[in-house]
Amino acid sequence: MYGLINKSIEELVKENFGDEIWLKVLEVSKIEHDFFISSEAYDDDVTYALVGAISETTKLSPSDILLSFGEWWVLRTSKEKYGSMMESGGSNLKQFLVNLPVFHNRVMLIYPKLTPPEFKVSHIEESSIFIHYFSKRQGLNDFVKGLMLGLGKLYDTPVIVEEVENEGLDQSNKIFKVSW
Numbered sequence: 001m002y003g004l005i006n007k008s009i010e011e012l013v014k015e016n017f018g019d020e021i022w023l024k025v026l027e028v029s030k031i032e033h034d035f036f037i038s039s040e041a042y043d044d045d046v047t048y049a050l051v052g053a054i055s056e057t058t059k060l061s062p063s064d065i066l067l068s069f070g071e072w073w074v075l076r077t078s079k080e081k082y083g084s085m086m087e088s089g090g091s092n093l094k095q096f097l098v099n100l101p102v103f104h105n106r107v108m109l110i111y112p113k114l115t116p117p118e119f120k121v122s123h124i125e126e127s128s129i130f131i132h133y134f135s136k137r138q139g140l141n142d143f144v145k146g147l148m149l150g151l152g153k154l155y156d157t158p159v160i161v162e163e164v165e166n167e168g169l170d171q172s173n174k175i176f177k178v179s180w
Helices: 003-017 019-029 044-058 062-081 083-087 093-110 141-154
Strands: 118-122 128-134 160-164 173-179
Touching: 003 019, 003 044, 003 062, 019 044, 044 062, 062 083, 062 141, 083 093, 093 118, 093 128, 093 141, 128 141, 141 160, 141 173
Parallel strands: none
Antiparallel strands: 118 128, 128 173, 160 173
16 A cells, blocks of 8 residues: 555544554554655555554554544545545535546556555435445455545535445455445
8 A cells, every 4th residue: 555545544543642652553563664655655564554553552443443544534635635636526425426436547647556446336326325345455344434434524414334235246345335
């Protein structure tokens, strides 16, 4: 993952728990980076180690950390780093979610080595949509749920995010029903 992810995790921890806890997270994680360069690619294990260390240090579950980080990513990082791109996604939550499948195509212009997830949409209704999430990375479902919750807050639209049973689909394909 790009350093921007890890820098954003650092900002989340520092703002919510303070600099001392961040230093403890670095110690517990045993990663060999004191800082992250946004445009540099890092091994995914670095990000997973940070989440594990945050969990151990704060006693929050990895699930809660990933949910919070998903919201943080939308409300802070993406607004600051991709403001105009986020604005071009749509004027309301439904429009943004319908346009979500093409979002990473635009991000890949900025980060050419990016290995992004893929999103598809289906079951588009007046007040709900199914988001199909495909990724080579395991264990990030709660992050995706957090993204959807963050988008709801961004568009001032309360949402409910449910994981839909994906019987018969491989584990790299998750389906979320987002209702508002």
